[in-house]
Amino acid sequence: MEGLIFKVLRSFLVLTWFLVPFHASLVVSAKRSTYIVHMDKSAMPKAFSSHHMWYSSTVDAVKSVSFDSLRNGPKFVYSYDNVLHGFSALLSEDELEALKKSPGFLSAYTDKLVTTDTTHTYNFLSLNPTNGLWPASDFGKDVIVGVIDTGVWPESPSYKDDGMTPIPSKWKGTCEAGQDFNSSLCNLKLIGARYFNKGLVAANPKIVISMNSTRDTFGHGTHTSSTVAGNYVEDASFFGYASGTARGIAPRARVAMYKVSWPEGAYTSDIIAGIDQAVADGVDVISISMGLNFIPLYEDPLAIASFGAMEKGVMFSCSAGNNGPSLGTLHNGIPWTMTVAAGTVDRFLAGTVTLGNGMTITGWTTFPARAVVEDLPLIYSPTIAGCNSSDLLSSAHGIVICDNFNAFYNHENISRSTVPATIFFSDDPEITESTTFPDPGVIISTKYQEDVIKYALNGVKPTASITFQQTILGANPAPVVADYSSRGPAPSYPNILKPDVMAPGTLVLAAWVPTSPVATIGDKIRLSSDFSLATGTSMACPHASGVAALLKGAHPEWSPAAIRSAIMTTASTLDNTQSPIKDMGFNYDIASPLAMGAGHINPNAALDPGLIYDATAQDYISLLCTMNLTRSQIASIVRSTDYSCLNASSDLNYPSFIALYNNGSTEVLNKIFERTVTNVGDGPATYKAIVTAPRGSVVEVNPQTLAFQEKYDRQTYSLTIRYTSDNSAKVSFGSITWSDFGGKHVVRSPIVVSPITTVWA
């Protein structure tokens, strides 16, 4: 999972869930480790009645190699059967070596501790009940979204099942009763709940699981799952901010929760088990807001498990990570998934300062209570304005103007003083990514600093009032790419442009766990809420997953690649000022596809994309064949050694283009792509290509016109990128747009030319 879940302001960045010291104390205690073991299913001797029997017998067979020093023998953890053929088991090194000699053994690697990655957003995405994707999909009715996360708070009003229809017969999932999670808590909205911690327990045999059930004790899984498919909840807000009727992107879709991430740690063996079960249970979409850094595809549990999901027609949507803005930081760069970047929302949480002279200034505040700060003296004094001495501050009887922004982050002296409110100045957009605001006050733009201080110094009995809990919609520009969102190229496989798309990720309102504090007043009072504002690609992913669920509802026949293509080729590259989307992490330059993929998701357009770039499981295998992997590494992903590399090709039929050059090389880059598009519009259509070449490149398209006779007709074209520039480590980008007559369908793909960056292997 991402190293960041809430973006709690810069200085707090490291204090995220999986990096807290608590986990460090959970050291693997024995000389045995848990291994994920891939097996060639076709090699199973006929004597075994099931794969599980075979796998456990295989583990038993290596017991002979165990010695006295390891009191207990190897221990079987999970058998996997859907997205991975194999098992996980607690093995010593000797036992592992013995296992490698077992028939059907493909590969094995150690189980890993995973690190982890929010609702006016439906409106920001133009979803509405009267036309477009919502009514076309019946709001996602009967689509099942499996969320792989930290569990769910089943009593949250977002999981009420008002308006939900009976559960479809294909559903094989269940509600697993566990600690404080009675199976009666599942309903027509929350149809499944399972939890997986055998890997966690295997690695930490003496562990006491604090909440041994699918119940969420953190909030992350409750937030992501309610973002995808939460029911309507009136009067939701974060302490009066962002108030309104909350709803998921697919408000009539169903949620099945697979808890694989625990306060005590998250292990790859558990994650695979969760995804394996979700596919077996019959989910339509998997949404997973976590990922692993520095891991090659063939050992990445998400890459492995998502391949099986894709083969079974399950859409797999995952987060890009929060390690931006540097290039090459993206995880989940998996060719057969949809990888989602995060953008901002057009919402500004505000307080208004009214000076005694009538001047009114709106600033940023999320102080979590309806504070009354009215007609108090306004004080500016150079000795106090550092706002870093509780005693000096307490000598001021009124609203204090602070000219030291560090004191906003290190606020203990303000909290402990008797100052009723403070005014800070900052233009840093990152302040609008966090809800941390423990003392009454407001942050206003530095452009007002001189006027405010002048009034405080020279006004006759200067006074000010501050009002709180304001929510301003339509703030612009929005979206912009969030600074924290991880950037491509994908180090796990850079030749497919990742991320795929961008979705709202900054300060998203969704359900939270009411026992988990989300705000602080002063330096000691911690507050909880049924809804919280959270920031990260973790929050972006479920938005895209929700749109995928809606598309699955509207077009049940579409493959995962088709759904991804529809979302990508219709994504918007313009913000709400009708200018190109900017990148907060690169000084508000125009955002590159390495930051936002094809652009910002545009659900209603995705309903009717015109053309689709489809791909089959064999297409992905043909791609894997070119990746310089061993046969068993490929088999680990495709779950069979019986695969064909006859059509090996790195030219996947993907709705985006990336050409990589060696930085400093004098070679001219000349890359040819071939693409096949399927007409999913009704009836005949003719499309013409419009190309915007990346700076320094020439792009040729052939043919430039594609004529389709009827629905599902296919046409193929080639696209050549010739990069002739100075290879000076610059990223350039453009696009190819196929547009039909009258511009009813505009099918856009980004084109990127980028230097090669670090690749994980």
Add this chain to the structure above:
Amino acid sequence: MEGLIFKVLRSFLVLTWFLVPFHASLVVSAKRSTYIVHMDKSAMPKAFSSHHMWYSSTVDAVKSVSFDSLRNGPKFVYSYDNVLHGFSALLSEDELEALKKSPGFLSAYTDKLVTTDTTHTYNFLSLNPTNGLWPASDFGKDVIVGVIDTGVWPESPSYKDDGMTPIPSKWKGTCEAGQDFNSSLCNLKLIGARYFNKGLVAANPKIVISMNSTRDTFGHGTHTSSTVAGNYVEDASFFGYASGTARGIAPRARVAMYKVSWPEGAYTSDIIAGIDQAVADGVDVISISMGLNFIPLYEDPLAIASFGAMEKGVMFSCSAGNNGPSLGTLHNGIPWTMTVAAGTVDRFLAGTVTLGNGMTITGWTTFPARAVVEDLPLIYSPTIAGCNSSDLLSSAHGIVICDNFNAFYNHENISRSTVPATIFFSDDPEITESTTFPDPGVIISTKYQEDVIKYALNGVKPTASITFQQTILGANPAPVVADYSSRGPAPSYPNILKPDVMAPGTLVLAAWVPTSPVATIGDKIRLSSDFSLATGTSMACPHASGVAALLKGAHPEWSPAAIRSAIMTTASTLDNTQSPIKDMGFNYDIASPLAMGAGHINPNAALDPGLIYDATAQDYISLLCTMNLTRSQIASIVRSTDYSCLNASSDLNYPSFIALYNNGSTEVLNKIFERTVTNVGDGPATYKAIVTAPRGSVVEVNPQTLAFQEKYDRQTYSLTIRYTSDNSAKVSFGSITWSDFGGKHVVRSPIVVSPITTVWA
């Protein structure tokens, strides 16, 4: 108005609105004072076209006596025409003397600064949509309640007019545009809004009125008017406490607000002007939660104005005051009004402490936020437990047990320390009258003190958690008479038993002004809310006014006396444990009628009281004739010198009985009352008397059976109280109950024998 509005715990009692130092700075600046002048309307010379012309000419005529020292002449303030004949004017003493010689002059007295006096309560009063008074009155549809108070916050959701019908044609009121109060703010719910401050301005010519309109800046008028007739508001609460759908007692009645009370002061001349206008506008019920202490009836603006209202059939409901529990402290002891005492509600606002050993204790808390206090060390140390040292407290890293309850009231050291929560012990019921709770924590019963401290001292790593925002309904016993509620006998006229009835007054939830803070966190953060919990007879009065409005809706033909009679004779004397209602102010002894009148209002029973004790304006005049008043004093009240004292009688046909004796006298008290009851049940009925004589008294009733042939038949009976006890300053009480066959109608009147107390004259 009452000296208490919020009961903010004992130590804050004096800090009520009208006692804050701010008012003291508003000294009458000139040698002129405002006088209320009563005139004999029949003496108006025919030359004048209107009374107003006559009055202003009368004031002009005395200008000749003004001298240079008073630069301006006398100033006319108001002319009154409905509930008072006369005017108010700013006059010097010489001018007043001259005025006294004017034709038609009756009496004059100086304008006075007035001092001032909430919703599961509808449920506590058993009001329900399916049967009883709500459906019978159509929820008060078309009844207009004039509220004389501090104004109204028109944007409060309680004044939305969803579900309201067109305004009845009889309505002559208006929405007066003023500062920040556009006339468009009135609607089908809030049909009228007027403000009156000429008296305030006359007394303080240089005053700048901070909100010169009917807009409420305090909250009191918004609270009282929404209690009477607020519309339905979902999800109302006081910071998560007492949450639910708020509604007034008469949710379909209309409100007309007459703002007469100002942050700058409240003057009798303005109050009379407000009531005068309300009657002229056509209100059905007047609700006024204020009153004057130490003033005889003939100078009491409420007594004077309410007489005119009563004559015009307007029900006048007023508060008893908050000067209890001592006897003889009641104001508004006006024979022609309904005077309302305050009781508690069956609601307990709670927090739960869970100790690490599993012990769970529910205590009192209204900490105004959803604080998270979970699994923290529980600390008891004699050096810290005084909880009066910020430094000592900050040395404790966990929940601190405080054994010094003073530290709850003087909490600055706790607020400024780093202690996350405190636990106090108290059994004082007064803690449940206030919402002041600035630091996270809970007050639990002293019966748990030993166990909690023992665990903190001896437990292995003792811990505790505290949860907040709990609301417990059905707390008992309830109601009990609130300690603060003013007690009879009425010093303005003790021979009529006052108060008349009791209604919910403690921690009533109703609308509030969002700019006026209602809670505090720590020692500096003040919070506001759309709804507040307030305590006082100010909150009890609008409950009774609401019931009166419902009865007016159900029985439009009933006189104010009939409505009062129905409410009184059906009032309950039992609490929710089916025991006699107790008195919190007298150590939980059985409450006397001097505390609660006939008992706790019982709206559904009042709909069908069986018998009515009616009274006409002439009956009240006959009573006034016995009060030892001058002709002009009586004329001041009845607005005419042309009244008859031929039938002078102190035996008013009142639904209660009080016999007063001279303390220490050896005389045997022998008092005979005559009463006439009207059958308002359908058809013939026979009632039998059941008497419970006050201790030390013999009570005789003659006849003991009353037979009625048809509806509206009247029957007369006599009741004799012979008090033969030791006249030792004790109050004794009993009742007479007329019950028909089968007990369908039970018509109960309280009987009190009391020593004479101080009388205002």
